[in-house]
Amino acid sequence: MADAYIYDALRTPRGKGKAEGALHTIQPVELVSTLLKTLREKNQLDTSLIEDIILGCVTPIGEQGADIARTAALVAGYAQTTAGVQINRFCSSGLEAINMAAAYIMSGQIEAIIAGGVESMSRIPMGSDGGALFTSPAIIAKHKIVPQGISADLIATKYGYSRTDLDTYAVHSHQRAYKAQSEGYFKKSIVPVKDQAGFVILDKDETIRPDTTLETLAKLPPSFAMMGQMGGLDGLAQLRYPEVERIEHLHHAGNSSGIVDGASVTLLGSKEFGEKTGLKPRAKVKAFTIIGSEPTIMLTGPVPAVQKLLKKQGMQANDIDLYEVNEAFAVVPLYFMDMLGISHDKINVNGGAIAMGHPLGATGSVILGTLLDELERRNLQTGLATLCVGGGMGIATIIERV
Numbered sequence: 001m002a003d004a005y006i007y008d009a010l011r012t013p014r015g016k017g018k019a020e021g022a023l024h025t026i027q028p029v030e031l032v033s034t035l036l037k038t039l040r041e042k043n044q045l046d047t048s049l050i051e052d053i054i055l056g057c058v059t060p061i062g063e064q065g066a067d068i069a070r071t072a073a074l075v076a077g078y079a080q081t082t083a084g085v086q087i088n089r090f091c092s093s094g095l096e097a098i099n100m101a102a103a104y105i106m107s108g109q110i111e112a113i114i115a116g117g118v119e120s121m122s123r124i125p126m127g128s129d130g131g132a133l134f135t136s137p138a139i140i141a142k143h144k145i146v147p148q149g150i151s152a153d154l155i156a157t158k159y160g161y162s163r164t165d166l167d168t169y170a171v172h173s174h175q176r177a178y179k180a181q182s183e184g185y186f187k188k189s190i191v192p193v194k195d196q197a198g199f200v201i202l203d204k205d206e207t208i209r210p211d212t213t214l215e216t217l218a219k220l221p222p223s224f225a226m227m228g229q230m231g232g233l234d235g236l237a238q239l240r241y242p243e244v245e246r247i248e249h250l251h252h253a254g255n256s257s258g259i260v261d262g263a264s265v266t267l268l269g270s271k272e273f274g275e276k277t278g279l280k281p282r283a284k285v286k287a288f289t290i291i292g293s294e295p296t297i298m299l300t301g302p303v304p305a306v307q308k309l310l311k312k313q314g315m316q317a318n319d320i321d322l323y324e325v326n327e328a329f330a331v332v333p334l335y336f337m338d339m340l341g342i343s344h345d346k347i348n349v350n351g352g353a354i355a356m357g358h359p360l361g362a363t364g365s366v367i368l369g370t371l372l373d374e375l376e377r378r379n380l381q382t383g384l385a386t387l388c389v390g391g392g393m394g395i396a397t398i399i400e401r402v
Helices: 028-043 068-075 093-106 137-143 148-159 163-182 214-218 225-230 233-240 271-277 302-313 331-340 363-378
Strands: 005-011 052-056 085-087 112-120 200-202 260-269 283-292 322-325 382-389 393-401
Touching: 005 028, 005 271, 005 363, 028 068, 028 112, 028 260, 052 068, 052 093, 068 085, 085 093, 093 112, 093 260, 093 283, 093 363, 093 393, 112 363, 148 225, 148 233, 148 331, 163 214, 163 331, 225 233, 260 271, 260 363, 283 302, 302 331, 302 382, 302 393, 322 331, 322 363, 363 382, 363 393
Parallel strands: 052 085, 052 112, 322 382
Antiparallel strands: 005 260, 005 283, 112 260, 283 393, 382 393
């Protein structure tokens, strides 16, 4: 089996996912094509060597539909031989795209491929594509499907996390992200987004709030209480978990991931691709996995996914130097750390989606690039990225610097 190497990783800054957000006026295909152009110029790529582009996109309709990956390749002026495909594995789509790309290379079917994701949440609202999992009364009732926020509150209640625990984690996310941004840790990979006149409209993540404190977060009302109690969804979840007498609603806008716009791309290739182009690989994709998990509680998937992957590799949790665990909700990384016995100083060391936002289809690729940058900055060797996934799934990928 061939090795799959990461040669480069770029991303846009993440813009507030509202009409007043800096990236709202930019079409999602422009976010991707900007990255593709920069990737080509930075690495002096002969794009005829890029056989495919795989992009995650969780709401692939409207401007994000019609195979945005192939569209972006055309807009960026890549060779017409560069194919493109969009995929959707909910929040893990960007990392799934990278894993699929690595599998193509490992199997010897492709020499060079670009993988990543995009989501313009201010222009294409989350959930606007529908889907039976979240809209069919029969499926919802039979499988006890509830909104992710209620799943997050269910985890917090079941495992004893308090509002203070969650808010403290959120404060740390903002503090770490602000420090990393201020000290330039993200500059290596961020590509500024410009308007049609060539003026920079955003060159850094827009939603970091360094003034976030426990006191400011304490003023925020829970986001899912009315939905759970008045809508009967708490009761639906309790049918699956009858040991939980009452779901405590503890997550809110300040300790949950932000809605943002953004895109990310990762250049992967074989050893032969590097020799042919003169590019030096930055890391190797060591291993990856995907699992299904219980769909009502939904967000615990990273734990069994990482346990499965470590076992297959004959590794222990402490063999990983740094982790990136997507901060969909504060309880997700807290539960992960407790279940695997990992200290916070190895996880999300530069903050996460609570501070910087979660552009659904792109996040998996974003956090893998952030992980690689930080491994290099600290001169460490091995990193692992993982995300919880809608419908009850978990994904994990291990990379090693070369």
